[in-house]
Amino acid sequence: MLTDKELKVKSLVYRASTLQLIVRAGAGHTGGDLSLIDILNVLYNRVLRVAPDRMADPDRDRYVQSKGHCVEALYTVLADRGFFPAEELETLGRYGSHFIGHPTRAVPGIEHNTGALGHGLAVAVGMALAARMDGRPYRVFTVLGDGELDEGSNWEASLAAAHYRLDNLVVIIDRNGLQITGPTEQVNGLEPLGEKFRAFGYAVRQVDGNDVVALSSALESVPFEAGKPSLLMAHTVKGKGVSFMENQAGWHHRVPTAEELQQALGELAAARRALEEAQ
Amino acid sequence: MMGKPNLDVFAETLLELASADRDVLAVTSDSRGSGRLTGFGQRLPEQIVETGIAEQNVIGIAAGLASAGKKVFAVSPACFITARSLEQIKNDVCYSDHPVTVVGISAGVSYGALGATHHSLHDCAVLRAIHNITILAPADNLETREAVKYACCAEHPVYIRLGKAAMPDVHPEQEPFVVGRAARLREGRDVTLIATGETVPVALGAAEALAQRGTSARVLSMHTVKPLDEAAVLAAADETGAVVTLEEHSVYGGLGEACAAVLMRAGRCVPFDILAFPDEALVAGSQREIFAHYGLTVEGVAHTVSRLQQRRALRAD
């Protein structure tokens, strides 16, 4: 098990690898990848009971990434966890590769194909129901973007999650406050979002979604309440960790130039040095 | 012999399968009554998942259940489940390859005068264009029973299209039901009638009427709309020289156009016509009245065959 400090270093390494991956592929969802990456870090290094050799185990935990467009962060973490050799990511977006711009089951470690928004939660509900029926101990985790909450299908699925009292289901909202057009509250207001989820029957907690220690303690304490699905509102910063990308809707799917990449990697390296020098 | 509605046979078969295997599930959208699954719900309450009136949720949840090894039948009116939840069928079931069986109940114009909201004239067209789903439209009780049994152990997605009218037995007892292979219900030399679902008895009636006029018609039940039995379509052209298709569907994108494409691509330019619903707002009425209005009747088919024969005679001159 990684120490808190090692986990924090991981996040910086993942950020650098993800940016390099996006630049090499010439495409990617830069801003959302960087807001999501700490959540993935904590899930795959601390919380999920999964491993490359456990993917046929019916009792493995399930992860469904509903915000499928932030796949570069997921690929980076899966490669680090040994689901496939990192070199395979060289083929991302290339002719004939199974590493494409959204998650598919052709890639080891991925449970469900996503990409169209508003689909993951209902599938996660089905997976959680199956666990309940079979008396299996696995939990189902899903990450939704905040922009995708505009899709009504999420709210249908939420009704079912509460109706079936699925306390083996953990819904994480990557609440970075932005979607492609701009701030979520300007595009189609979501607030008071936590109250809405509470009213839909979730046990809701708020967390700094870019703080791996806070995320760990929240995700290690699921279910938040017996008999209710858990909802973790992860307050994140789109573009987190790179000064000129943070909170900029324009970085939704912009690819850094070579110069921007160097600057970003420099900032991440400096953050890592500071972290390693600190007590 | 006159049988039951295929919908009833579907429900009985599913209950039998589910009674023997607790992994067999039904997922419904407040549609257990329409799907004749009220008894299923009472007998096997642990094996029915209710989502309320939420068809997108039916398919998404069905996909999640299937991913965990459940044998899932998602049961809802064909008009809703193949339109409102089309993206869930495309992505969560077919693309993700979770072996869900989508059961479209009261398909075509089964709901008759309830109108266009309740008609499904598009379902074969849209699902044919989506990779990784088998489309079954059984004609009678035997084909329905076999289709449900097939779907229950299928490793990939299946769509079963069902009407709710009582159907006569048409599939010969001794002929096995094989997915992807047309059932030859009647032999003939002069024309082949290729029908699917609840139009099959119309084709058989027409063949009988044509026989009295000296025309010998082959009749196929094309219970598998996809993958299409191309060999049977080509044999129909080669051995009988003319083909007429019948379906309870839009003329666009269904069985008829699928057969036309097979014939044209193979260079078989035989007299051919499609009996289906034209691209218009359908007339109001019962299923039977709507069939009659658009020529999906014994007389309508016989008339179409005569017209093709005249055309063939003209061409021969």
Ligand SMILES: [Mg+2]
């Ligand atoms: Mg967002």
